[in-house]
Amino acid sequence: MFWLYLYFPRLQLDSMIMPANNSDAQSGTEESAQQALEAVVDPHSHQLVQLSDTAIKEGLQVGMGLASAAALVEKLQVYAYQSQLEQDALEHLAEQLYSLNGDISLDPPKGLGLRLDTMGQLYQDLDNYWQQLQTQLAPLPLRYHFASATTLLAAKLLARAKTDQLLTHEQSAQRLQALPLACCDFPDKQLSHFERLGLQTVGELEALPRSELIERLDPASQVYLAQLQGKLPLNLPGYQAPEQFQRHCELSYEIKQSPQLLKILEPLLKQLEQHLRQRQLGAPRMQLSLIFREQPEQTLQIHAPAGQNSAAQWLKLFALRLERHPLAAPVYRLSLSLCHAQTLAGDKADLFNQQHAAIPASTLVAQLRTRLGDASLTGIDRFDDLRPERASVPHPGDLAPASALIAEQVLRPSLLLPSPQPLKHPITLQQGPERLVAGWWDQQPIERDYFIALSGDGQYLWVFRTPQQQWFVHGYFS
Amino acid sequence: MSLEQLLAHQQVWRGFKTQNLPKKSSGYPELDELLQGGFPAQGVTALHTQPAVGELRLLMPQLQQQQRLWILINPPALPNAEFFAQHGIGNHQLLVLRPNSAKETLWATEQCLLSGSSHVLLWQQGMNVAQLKRLQLACQHGDSRLFAFYPPHDSQFSLPFDLQLELQAHPQGLQVTVLKRRGGWPGQSRLIHFARHWPELTQQQASQVIPFPQEKVG
Numbered sequence: 001m002f003w004l005y006l007y008f009p010r011l012q013l014d015s016m017i018m019p020a021n022n023s024d025a026q027s028g029t030e031e032s033a034q035q036a037l038e039a040v041v042d043p044h045s046h047q048l049v050q051l052s053d054t055a056i057k058e059g060l061q062v063g064m065g066l067a068s069a070a071a072l073v074e075k076l077q078v079y080a081y082q083s084q085l086e087q088d089a090l091e092h093l094a095e096q097l098y099s100l101n102g103d104i105s106l107d108p109p110k111g112l113g114l115r116l117d118t119m120g121q122l123y124q125d126l127d128n129y130w131q132q133l134q135t136q137l138a139p140l141p142l143r144y145h146f147a148s149a150t151t152l153l154a155a156k157l158l159a160r161a162k163t164d165q166l167l168t169h170e171q172s173a174q175r176l177q178a179l180p181l182a183c184c185d186f187p188d189k190q191l192s193h194f195e196r197l198g199l200q201t202v203g204e205l206e207a208l209p210r211s212e213l214i215e216r217l218d219p220a221s222q223v224y225l226a227q228l229q230g231k232l233p234l235n236l237p238g239y240q241a242p243e244q245f246q247r248h249c250e251l252s253y254e255i256k257q258s259p260q261l262l263k264i265l266e267p268l269l270k271q272l273e274q275h276l277r278q279r280q281l282g283a284p285r286m287q288l289s290l291i292f293r294e295q296p297e298q299t300l301q302i303h304a305p306a307g308q309n310s311a312a313q314w315l316k317l318f319a320l321r322l323e324r325h326p327l328a329a330p331v332y333r334l335s336l337s338l339c340h341a342q343t344l345a346g347d348k349a350d351l352f353n354q355q356h357a358a359i360p361a362s363t364l365v366a367q368l369r370t371r372l373g374d375a376s377l378t379g380i381d382r383f384d385d386l387r388p389e390r391a392s393v394p395h396p397g398d399l400a401p402a403s404a405l406i407a408e409q410v411l412r413p414s415l416l417l418p419s420p421q422p423l424k425h426p427i428t429l430q431q432g433p434e435r436l437v438a439g440w441w442d443q444q445p446i447e448r449d450y451f452i453a454l455s456g457d458g459q460y461l462w463v464f465r466t467p468q469q470q471w472f473v474h475g476y477f478s
Numbered sequence: 479m480s481l482e483q484l485l486a487h488q489q490v491w492r493g494f495k496t497q498n499l500p501k502k503s504s505g506y507p508e509l510d511e512l513l514q515g516g517f518p519a520q521g522v523t524a525l526h527t528q529p530a531v532g533e534l535r536l537l538m539p540q541l542q543q544q545q546r547l548w549i550l551i552n553p554p555a556l557p558n559a560e561f562f563a564q565h566g567i568g569n570h571q572l573l574v575l576r577p578n579s580a581k582e583t584l585w586a587t588e589q590c591l592l593s594g595s596s597h598v599l600l601w602q603q604g605m606n607v608a609q610l611k612r613l614q615l616a617c618q619h620g621d622s623r624l625f626a627f628y629p630p631h632d633s634q635f636s637l638p639f640d641l642q643l644e645l646q647a648h649p650q651g652l653q654v655t656v657l658k659r660r661g662g663w664p665g666q667s668r669l670i671h672f673a674r675h676w677p678e679l680t681q682q683q684a685s686q687v688i689p690f691p692q693e694k695v696g
Contacts, residue, residue: 382559458647
């Protein structure tokens with residue numbers, strides 16, 4: 001077995017979205033020139049666990065207490081450590097690397113193990129593989145250390161020791177031998193025991209005779225050592241790509257304007273596009289939850305009923321929606337989720353007339369619906385029913401599914417009133433009556449005599465008379 | 479400046495060229511003759527008309543030719559799917575929009591025309607030259623058509639529509655008058671007979687009845 005381990009020392013800090021990453025947020029102002037000092041603090045021990053570059057430059061160190069840090073620097077932006085954020089970030093990262101490496105082990109909170117020996121057939125050599133991996137990792141704002149070794153645990157220790165090299169089997173064995181025992185995850189008690197024995201490195205520990213090891217190590221440490229040497233397997237669950245797409249975004253500052261929000265959504269939607277493309281799926285509906293500090297959470301649902309997988313189109317839909325409903329309050333956290341995915345219905349593009357079929361009808365309808373609101377959009381359903389108001393029915397919010405065309409020619413008006421209106425003007429009857437008696441089978445009976453009528457100024461109306469001799473207008477022969 | 483230069487800069491209007499503007503047959507021979515070939519193949523056509531005199535029926539042959547969406551914006555009533563299905567337009571090709579404001583209406587109209595996947599029937603008053611120009615550009619971009627319905631004798635006569643018609647109810651059909659057209663003279667008028675397409679909606683029978691002379695009564 002051969003493993004590559006990626007270790008992310010400040011995953012939470014790197015995966016949070018900072019104003020500096022978002023160039024539009026405060027560009028040009030003095031504040032962006034003078035970057036904030038940021039630190040992540042363990043809420044239990046009040047020690048600094050992750051520091052930004054600027055904070056390190058100011059003399060802060062990992063492990064320092066919050067009080068002394070505050071005494072050292074004036075402006076320190078502090079975030080509480082949340083292991084869930086790191087877990088999420090690791091999972092997203094694994095999803096991105098999954099296309100390169102099929103065998104990924106998550107090692108929360110800060111590491112990923114990639115098994116290399118099974119990937120040998122796909123990549124001619126290790127350098128080739130490493131180049132591809134780096135092109136995936138380069139655009140991400142993550143700081144990482146890496147190392148390769150025969151076992152996952154050994155690779156992890158070497159990566160944490162900032163080896164930052166791809167080692168061969170022999171090299172990694174040598175490095176591991178020279179690794180101080182303090183770098184390993186032995187319990188404190190065991191470590192002080194090693195110190196008393198005068199053992200400094202892993203190599204010295206391994207050199208001890210087996211009987212002596214059993215005597216001097218507690219059982220847990222024995223298992224750990226065996227896993228380090230590869231004698232016992234380390235059972236980390238292999239990564240499996242999730243069916244659901246969900247992204248949470250923790251902002252280190254508040255967003256008040258929709259353009260800033262769209263900037264943050266853009267990379268998330270690109271990830272969505274990748275997710276959907278790999279599965280040949282389209283998303284008919286996306287949900288964006290915006291979390292405000294004081295107001296209750298707001299959920300935006302955006303529809304593209306035909307299924308859409310392009311990030312650019314989704315971004316446009318979100319922009320249209322935010323144009324209609326601007327942000328109610330500053331946002332500090334958001335989550336984007338895909339409600340369910342469906343197989344992608346291909347739009348038939350005209351090969352010879354591409355510029356004209358620029359936007360497919362389904363995309364147009366989704367855009368109109370997002371901008372104008374569901375209530376402003378109506379398709380028309382057609383059913384085989386004798387009752388006119390049940391034969392042609394409004395289909396709110398979207399285009400109606402297709403029904404067959406009609407061959408028989410019964411004269412019907414082109415426009416139909418949503419509900420019949422009492423007749424108020426004098427008319428002359430032109431044609432009729434056409435008696436429609438229907439609906440006795442489903443408790444919505446009608447009994448009407450329909451006439452084609454002509455009004456004084458030449459308008460053709462479709463009117464009917466009820467058995468009670470009341471007259472109504474039902475449609476226009478426009 | 480020579481004549482060639484003037485022509486190159488399109489500062490001289492050449493009448494015969496406009497004859498070649500692409501047209502689409504209207505489906506009525508009389509109307510095709512009046513319009514010198516039919517409706518413009520793209521662009522904005524304004525129709526000044528009373529409601530329910532046959533203005534949509536006049537356009538039905540136009541609508542049938544296209545396999546695109548027909549988007550009706552602010553129609554006076556809902557389209558009847560039965561009628562459209564009889565004329566070869568599926569209910570899945572019909573969409574009704576009722577935007578909340580005039581601004582949204584213009585936005586939606588422009589988007590529909592730009593998309594290249596729909597044509598628009600618009601019932602909306604009040605448009606200025608700049609907005610009309612924008613819609614005409616959108617029509618060019620999407621190779622699409624906009625039919626805008628206005629009340630008769632509306633005050634929009636100065637707008638540069640591609641074609642502007644006035645429709646008047648007539649016992650035999652519709653009296654169509656050209657108010658403005660691109661590349662042609664206005665003022666011509668023709669009666670479009672509906673008897674062949676819509677016999678029930680004309681008053682032919684009345685004209686065929688010869689009134690009994692009063693003198694010969696009893």
